[in-house]
Amino acid sequence: MRIKRALVLSGGGAKGAFTVGALKYLMVELGMRFDLVVGTSTGSLIAPLVAIQDIANLIHFYENVEQQDILIDRPDLFAFLFSDALNDSTPLERLIQRFFGEDERYRRLLQSKTEVFITVVNMQTGEVEYGNPHQDPKPVFLKKILASASVPVMMPPVKIGGSQYIDGGVKEIAPLSKAIDEGATHIVSIVLSPEVNHRPPVQKEFKSSMEILKRTLELLTDEIVDNDLKVAALYTEAIRYINGIKKRGKERLGLNSSQIKTLFQGDQNPFRGKRTVHLTTIRPEEPLIASSLEFRPDQMREMVDKGYFRAKEVLREKEPYGLF
Amino acid sequence: MSLKKRKVCFWVLLPSFLVLLACEHPPERGPEPLEGFFEKVTALVTATLRSHLRGDLSKQRLLEERIPSFEKLTHLNQLTTEMKGIESLKDLAYLIEKDVFFELQKPEHNKERDRFNSPEIQRPLILSITSGMKRALDQLRERKDAN
Numbered sequence: 444m445r446i447k448r449a450l451v452l453s454g455g456g457a458k459g460a461f462t463v464g465a466l467k468y469l470m471v472e473l474g475m476r477f478d479l480v481v482g483t484s485t486g487s488l489i490a491p492l493v494a495i496q497d498i499a500n501l502i503h504f505y506e507n508v509e510q511q512d513i514l515i516d517r518p519d520l521f522a523f524l525f526s527d528a529l530n531d532s533t534p535l536e537r538l539i540q541r542f543f544g545e546d547e548r549y550r551r552l553l554q555s556k557t558e559v560f561i562t563v564v565n566m567q568t569g570e571v572e573y574g575n576p577h578q579d580p581k582p583v584f585l586k587k588i589l590a591s592a593s594v595p596v597m598m599p600p601v602k603i604g605g606s607q608y609i610d611g612g613v614k615e616i617a618p619l620s621k622a623i624d625e626g627a628t629h630i631v632s633i634v635l636s637p638e639v640n641h642r643p644p645v646q647k648e649f650k651s652s653m654e655i656l657k658r659t660l661e662l663l664t665d666e667i668v669d670n671d672l673k674v675a676a677l678y679t680e681a682i683r684y685i686n687g688i689k690k691r692g693k694e695r696l697g698l699n700s701s702q703i704k705t706l707f708q709g710d711q712n713p714f715r716g717k718r719t720v721h722l723t724t725i726r727p728e729e730p731l732i733a734s735s736l737e738f739r740p741d742q743m744r745e746m747v748d749k750g751y752f753r754a755k756e757v758l759r760e761k762e763p764y765g766l767f
Numbered sequence: 768m769s770l771k772k773r774k775v776c777f778w779v780l781l782p783s784f785l786v787l788l789a790c791e792h793p794p795e796r797g798p799e800p801l802e803g804f805f806e807k808v809t810a811l812v813t814a815t816l817r818s819h820l821r822g823d824l825s826k827q828r829l830l831e832e833r834i835p836s837f838e839k840l841t842h843l844n845q846l847t848t849e850m851k852g853i854e855s856l857k858d859l860a861y862l863i864e865k866d867v868f869f870e871l872q873k874p875e876h877n878k879e880r881d882r883f884n885s886p887e888i889q890r891p892l893i894l895s896i897t898s899g900m901k902r903a904l905d906q907l908r909e910r911k912d913a914n
Contacts, residue, residue, distance in 0.1 A: 467814055471869045472862070496873060499807035500800050502814045512797030538797050545800070551875065744906055748818035 449627035450477040450493060451619050453668055454484025454612035455635030456594070456735030460505040460743040462489055462633045463498075464750025465725050469631065471498055473758070479558045479625055481618045483611040485735075486633075487561035487591035491543050491576070494557040504542060506747060510738045512538060514598065528599040529653075532589065535598075539588050544581070552576050560625070562611025562618045563590045566600055571614050573621060596656065597736060616668040619675040623720055633750075634672070634726040636665050641729055657734055664735075675722055682719045725750075725757045804870060804879045805895035811866035812899030817906050819859060826855050831904055838897045842889045843867060846896065863896060 452462055462485070469475045470493070482490030492501045514530035543549065552559070553576055561574040574587030583603060590601035590608035600607035611618065622630050636642070642665070649655045685707065692698045692706070707715070731746055801807050820827050833853070840846050843864075850860035871880055882888050 464814075464818070467811070471811060472865055474869075496869075497807075499810040499870065503801050503810045504798055506814070507798040509797070534796050537795065541797075542800050547875075548800070741906075741909065744817065747814055748821055751814075751818050 445628075447479065447626050447628050448475075448477045449479040449481065449622035449625070449630045450490075451617055451622050451630055451632040452480065452482040452486025452489050452493075453617040453632070453634045453671075454486055454610065454664065454735075455616075455731075456485050457738045457743060458635040458731045458735055458746060459485030459489060460746035461635055461727060461731055461750035461753070462486065463501045463505045464747035464752075465633050465754035466493060466750075467498055467502065467747070468751045468754040468758075470496065475631075477557050477631075479560070479622060479627060481560045481562070481621045481625075482591070483562045483616055483618050484592050484594070485635075486618075487574070487588050487611070488539070488542075490559045490561055491552050491588070494555040494559045495548065495551045497548075500542065502747060504538075506740055506744050508538070508738055508743070509740065510736075513738060514736070526599070528593075528596060530598055532593060532598040535592065536589050539585055543588060544585055549576075549581060558625070560618070560621055561587055561591045562615055562621065563587050563601075563608040564611055564613045566607040566609055568606070571611060571618075572608070594660065594736070597660075612664065612667065614667070615671060616664055617671040617675075619671055619722070623675065623678065623717070626718075627720060628718060629721045630675075630723070632672070632675075632722060632724045634668055634724055635731065635735075636668060637727050637729055639665075639669065643730070645733075657736075661735070672724065675720065678714075678717075679719050679722065682714050682717055685714055686719070723757065723761065725754050727753060804876045805891050807870050808867055808892065809895045809899040809902065811870065812863055812896050813902045813906070815862045815866055816859060816900055816903035819862070820903060821907060827904055827907060829853070829855060830859075830900060834897055834900055837900070838894065840893050841886065842884075843892055843896075846893060867892065867896075 452459075455461075466489070476496075477493065480490040480493045482488070488504075489501060492498070492504075511534065513535045514532055515534060517526060517529060517531055543552070559576055563572050563574060564570070565572050574584050574591065576584050579587065586601050586603050587608065590603065591611045593599065593601055593609050595609045595613065598610075600609045602608075615621075617632055617634050619630060619632060645658070649658050689703050689707070692703050693700075698706075709715075727749060731749070732742055801810060816830070820830065833849075833856070837846055837849070840849070847860040847864055850856045850863070870876060871883065879888055
């Protein structure tokens, strides 16, 4: 069976700096390469640069970008009454053009052996869709990167064709299912919130509607990512269980391979043709920052360093077998 | 100016202001992508050193003291040999080598790869590494000052 290594990058705005630190360890220090990268939201800004191994630019981008380089505040009342979001994302659109649109860098992305998928949500259909540099024309792919990072209400939806697109994290923050569907056998997933039992309660009262909105988004984000991980784990457990039944059927009941195949064939078997997946998750041990939309270079640098050491720790726990 | 005239002025100026606001073209902001081999090495080395020196003041001071002599070297091998000779900087020397060779193996840097041992690559390489060292120390100092 051919090994297919996938990297799944979750959403989390400024916390993406943690991902960058983890990638510095995995790719520069350990020399890991991936056949497939799937990214959502901030992960979709990272994925194309992973494909061309441009870790230096990832570090440079996440350590130097500031709030006003990404968004322009619209006066709250004006935005609520007359526009589709509280902020204008034109600066981010220009950054995307600058970092990914340049011809030479885009050519390298098309030639890369690492396949890239980024997730967006179509507001009209409510479905998750994917952006891919080989399937989408360049202007569409760049728009999908912007859409994938466009947190609804905070940033305007992006129009592509007749539809409006928003952050893929609305439905899938850690897009593991796409990696599994693409045939990944080994997945490294970088998630930007700690496990449930490592999330301390917030010791403050949320007074303004904006604070309540931001906190609600954080809670929804945590819930979605927990579910994404649970589904992937459940999927692997289910396949292992079915494989166990097949094995016992052979050993204890004396069934031959074709009899076992008959038992599990048909459209009713949702796991037909699927394989188990080795999943390694790298996530912080404690919450990184209070708001995903707070881009402060000193904080971002600290998160890069945290990501680096957390990846090192997780990989050390995996020894002597390693990830792949 | 009478109150009536002021009101007229206000209602004439308000739409113009809103139109101007709508047409506002934000200036180019944010980081420019790094293009060259040397500046990419600086970025990688900065992150490597900052993460490993964070909270270790004695190592920070030691590195700071050694930078002027490192800057005078002419080849990467000299730099890493010298660093490996200092017990507390040994690990950093291996990591710096990894940063350099990670960047060097990429197809876009074939020019640097082909002439890697020449002075026109080695001298700027030494300077790009030492600027990464200085930048890492500056970033750690900035953080400490902020606290």
